[in-house]
Amino acid sequence: MNSRPAARIHWIDWPALALFVALAAIVLLQFLSRYVLNDSVAWTEEIARYLLIGVAYAGSTTALRKGEHIFLEVIYRRVSLASIKPLAIMVDLVSVVFHAVLTLLAVWLSIEADRRMISVDLPKSIVYWFVAAALFSTTVVSVWRLIQRACLSSREILSEIDKSAGNEDAV
Numbered sequence: 001m002n003s004r005p006a007a008r009i010h011w012i013d014w015p016a017l018a019l020f021v022a023l024a025a026i027v028l029l030q031f032l033s034r035y036v037l038n039d040s041v042a043w044t045e046e047i048a049r050y051l052l053i054g055v056a057y058a059g060s061t062t063a064l065r066k067g068e069h070i071f072l073e074v075i076y077r078r079v080s081l082a083s084i085k086p087l088a089i090m091v092d093l094v095s096v097v098f099h100a101v102l103t104l105l106a107v108w109l110s111i112e113a114d115r116r117m118i119s120v121d122l123p124k125s126i127v128y129w130f131v132a133a134a135l136f137s138t139t140v141v142s143v144w145r146l147i148q149r150a151c152l153s154s155r156e157i158l159s160e161i162d163k164s165a166g167n168e169d170a171v
Contacts, residue, residue: 057134
């Protein structure tokens with residue numbers, strides 16, 4: 001019998017899930033119209049592309065919140081225990097700056113974008129504004145992770161890294 005509680009979806013994960021469901025529905029419509037009806041719906045490919053962009057950026061917030069973004073776990077294992085907390089804080093600071101700069105660039109791109117989608121008469125800036133919002137949410141999550149890590153000891157940070165890597169018995 002599995003003693004793990006049922007997974008609950010966090011509120012910040014809903015946009016990624018909603019976009020993924022919409023993407024699945026559009027791809028299914030595209031498949032059915034092309035191969036079953038033999039008459040492809042023209043706008044499905046472009047909209048699916050934009051939804052995939054949205055899934056990627058909204059999903060990055062989820063991955064960051066769960067601590068599942070790719071990182072070099074081996075570095076934390078090679079440094080002394082006293083160096084783990086300063087290293088983790090430095091990495092989190094770089095993450096905050098990186099996401100904040102990307103957010104500002106996405107906002108700038110959204111403001112400057114004046115093109116329209118090809119198959120649907122909508123501005124492409126809709127996609128760019130969504131990307132900017134998703135990047136802003138990753139910036140907020142990065143700041144939150146930085147604050148949380150600043151309150152932890154080096155051993156707790158290493159334990160958190162082991163849990164995210166699936167090595168719960170390593171510490």
